[in-house]
Amino acid sequence: MQIRDAIQQASQALALSSESARLDAELLLCKVLGKNRSYLFAWPEKELNAQQQASFQTWLEQRRQGMPIAYLLGYREFWGLDLEVTAATLIPRPDTELLVQLALERMSALTAPSILDLGTGSGAIALALAKERPDAKLLALDKSAEAVAVAQRNQQRLGLNNLRLLVSDWFSAVPIASRFDLIVSNPPYISENDRHLFEGDVRFEPRSALSSGVEGLDDLNYIIQTAPNYLNAQGWLLLEHGYDQGLAVTKLLKMTGYTEVACYPDLGGNDRVSLGCYPL
Ligand code: GLN
Numbered sequence: 001m002q003i004r005d006a007i008q009q010a011s012q013a014l015a016l017s018s019e020s021a022r023l024d025a026e027l028l029l030c031k032v033l034g035k036n037r038s039y040l041f042a043w044p045e046k047e048l049n050a051q052q053q054a055s056f057q058t059w060l061e062q063r064r065q066g067m068p069i070a071y072l073l074g075y076r077e078f079w080g081l082d083l084e085v086t087a088a089t090l091i092p093r094p095d096t097e098l099l100v101q102l103a104l105e106r107m108s109a110l111t112a113p114s115i116l117d118l119g120t121g122s123g124a125i126a127l128a129l130a131k132e133r134p135d136a137k138l139l140a141l142d143k144s145a146e147a148v149a150v151a152q153r154n155q156q157r158l159g160l161n162n163l164r165l166l167v168s169d170w171f172s173a174v175p176i177a178s179r180f181d182l183i184v185s186n187p188p189y190i191s192e193n194d195r196h197l198f199e200g201d202v203r204f205e206p207r208s209a210l211s212s213g214v215e216g217l218d219d220l221n222y223i224i225q226t227a228p229n230y231l232n233a234q235g236w237l238l239l240e241h242g243y244d245q246g247l248a249v250t251k252l253l254k255m256t257g258y259t260e261v262a263c264y265p266d267l268g269g270n271d272r273v274s275l276g277c278y279p280l
Helices: 003-014 021-033 037-042 050-064 069-073 094-106 124-132 145-158 200-204 218-230 246-256
Strands: 075-078 081-084 114-118 137-142 163-167 180-185 231-240 259-265 271-278
Touching (some): 003 021, 021 050, 081 145, 094 271, 114 124, 124 145, 124 163, 137 145, 180 218, 218 246
Antiparallel strands (some): 075 081, 231 271
16 A cells, blocks of 8 residues: 555544544654655655554554544654653643743743742653753652653653652652742643543543542642742742633632732633742
8 A cells, every 4th residue: 555545544534533634644654654744745655565554554543542642653742842741641732831931931030940840741841941941940740650750751852951850749759948939830620520531632641630629629729728838939839720710720829828810811712821929
């Protein structure tokens, strides 16, 4: 079978299960052939050998059953960085780049800022900040040892040395008396009853990275309450949250004593990141 026909057939096979059937087919074929997409367009008549055809079918079948393309390819781009992702990590979302951007703005006047990232997963937020601010000192934590291993591989591949990664249940492994200028987190925030947990890519992602209590606010609330113990005076807390949680999160921040509390929309116009400054 030729490349052109393989893509054609695979796009049809994926049409019902994926909104990006053709792109998925092309990316999976690139993986099988060990080539980039321009190769597919340059050599549409090249024949696949039997082994390549068989492994293409295996990947397609997994995609047809809903396995996220990021897990099949083993990577996802975030903030211009190619990040390894596995089923132990959430797949980084473009929306989360807003959190990175707001964090960079909050520390633009600081030299060598200290930053804590809670629930780092693949390391996306921490690595983006480490890349943008080589002078920063970062600590990134995750409860999952598997996720920390993925983040460590990403760190090594990107050669970013201003970041330390540790297994930690929220703040538990933060060295005593450590204080940070910024604390950032994209914690689990989906309601445990939300039907969205049982749809699309999300079905395959770690539940522990997604849902948190009946209203999805348990971990957000815990972080809001606990972060002041770890913030420098005038330090910032920045949190990603659900599209319908802006009001609840900003209220919790204000009630806990944060000032300059604000909520920002993502590219889709949904409330997505709230932040506050802790005065003392
Ligand atoms: N934004 C993700 C989603 O809606 C959830 C990420 C999270 O819970 N931190 O699928």
